[in-house]
Amino acid sequence: MTPPPARKKRATILDVATVAGISRGTVSRVLNGEPYVSETAREAVTKAIQAVGYVPNSAARNLVRQRSQAVGLLIHEPHSLFLEDPNIGSIMLGANTVLSRAGYQMVCLIIDSERDLHRVGGYLNGGAIDGAIVISARENDPISEIIEQLAMASAFVGHPPNRRRLPFVSIHNKKAAAEITARLKDSGRTRIGMIASALDRAAGSDRLAGFKEAMGADYLPELVTEVASFSFDAGIAGMRQLLEKCPGIEAVFAASDAVAAGAMTVLQQAGRRVPEDIALVGFDDSVWAQRTNPPLSTVHQPASELGAEAAELVLAQLRGEKINRDGVYLETEIVWRSSV
Incomplete structure (x- = not known):
C-alpha cells in the first residue's frame, strides 16, 4: 500500500525572521500591528511571509490573548x-x-x-x-x-x-405604534382592533401600549387579541379570533408585517376586501409588506x-x-x- 503523502510543514515566525533577516521579536510586533516598527522592517516581513507561505496561527494567538475573536x-x-x-x-x-x-x-x-x-x-x-x-x-x-x-x-x-x-x-416601539394607530383613526374608521404579539418581550408589549395610548377613550379591550409570536400563522389565528368576537370590525393594527399578512389571508378568504371593507396596517416594513395584495401600510424600522x-x-x-x-x-x- 502506498503511504499517504507527508503533510507539508507549516512555516513559522522563525522562518519569516530568517528570510527577512530580522529578529523574531520584530516579526511578532509587525504581525500584531504594534507601533515603533520601521517601514523597512514591515516591508521585509511582508516579503518574507509571501516567500515562505506563512499563515498566522490565530488559535494560538487568541489563546495567549484569552480572546476567541x-x-x-x-x-x-x-x-x-x-x-x-x-x-x-x-x-x-x-x-x-x-x-x-x-x-x-x-x-x-x-x-x-x-x-x-x-x-x-x-x-x-x-x-x-x-x-x-x-x-x-x-x-x-x-x-x-x-x-x-x-x-x-x-x-x-x-x-x-x-x-x-x-x-x-x-x-421607539411605543411611539411608532401610537403614530400609525393615530393615522389609522384619521382614516375615519371607528371600530379598530389589534393583533398584539409577543407580549413577553419589550417590543410586543410596547406596541400594544402605543395602540392603547393612541386609541384613548375609543380603546375596547374586546377588540384586542393576543398571539404568541410575530409570525404569519399567528396572524391567521389572531384575525380569526377578532372576526369571531367582532364581525363588524373596521380596521386592524397587526404587531408585525408577517402577522398582518396572515390576517389579510383570513380576511380575503372571508370575502372581506382590504381596504374597502376593513383597513389593515403592520409594523416593520419588511418584504412581507410588499408581498401582500394590496401592499401594507406599515412602520419602517431599520433592521x-x-x-x-x-x-x-x-x-x-x-x-x-x-x-x-x-x-x-x-x-x-x-x-x-x-x-x-
Whole structure:
C-alpha cells in the first residue's frame, strides 16, 4: 500500500525572521500591528511571509490573548420564525458586516427550547465567545442573567428583559405604534382592533401600549387579541379570533408585517376586501409588506442598522471603552400604502 503523502510543514515566525533577516521579536510586533516598527522592517516581513507561505496561527494567538475573536448572535425564536422573519436576516447581515470588518467571526446560536437554553448557557460560561448580540430576549430570560453575571460584552436588539441596565439598541416601539394607530383613526374608521404579539418581550408589549395610548377613550379591550409570536400563522389565528368576537370590525393594527399578512389571508378568504371593507396596517416594513395584495401600510424600522449598531456596541466594550447604557435609539417612519 502506498503511504499517504507527508503533510507539508507549516512555516513559522522563525522562518519569516530568517528570510527577512530580522529578529523574531520584530516579526511578532509587525504581525500584531504594534507601533515603533520601521517601514523597512514591515516591508521585509511582508516579503518574507509571501516567500515562505506563512499563515498566522490565530488559535494560538487568541489563546495567549484569552480572546476567541468570535461574537455570538443569540436568537431566542422558534426555528420556523428564524427562517420566516426577514428582520432577523437583516439584523444578522448588519451585525456581520461590522464584526467582519473588525476581524471577528459571528457565531449564530438559536434558542428554540429549554434544552437550547441549557446548551447555550453552558457555551457562554465556557468562554467560547468574547461577546454577545441578543435578539428577542424574553422576560425572566436566564441567558440575559448569565450575560450579566459574566459581565460579558453584550448588546441587546430591543430593551433587555426586566429593563436591566444592559447595553441595547432599539427603536421607539411605543411611539411608532401610537403614530400609525393615530393615522389609522384619521382614516375615519371607528371600530379598530389589534393583533398584539409577543407580549413577553419589550417590543410586543410596547406596541400594544402605543395602540392603547393612541386609541384613548375609543380603546375596547374586546377588540384586542393576543398571539404568541410575530409570525404569519399567528396572524391567521389572531384575525380569526377578532372576526369571531367582532364581525363588524373596521380596521386592524397587526404587531408585525408577517402577522398582518396572515390576517389579510383570513380576511380575503372571508370575502372581506382590504381596504374597502376593513383597513389593515403592520409594523416593520419588511418584504412581507410588499408581498401582500394590496401592499401594507406599515412602520419602517431599520433592521440592518440595528444589527450594525449592536455590533459596534459590543466592539466598543471589547476595546475597553465606556458606553451609554441608556440605550441607542434609531428613528422609524410610517410608510403609507394602499391597505388603508
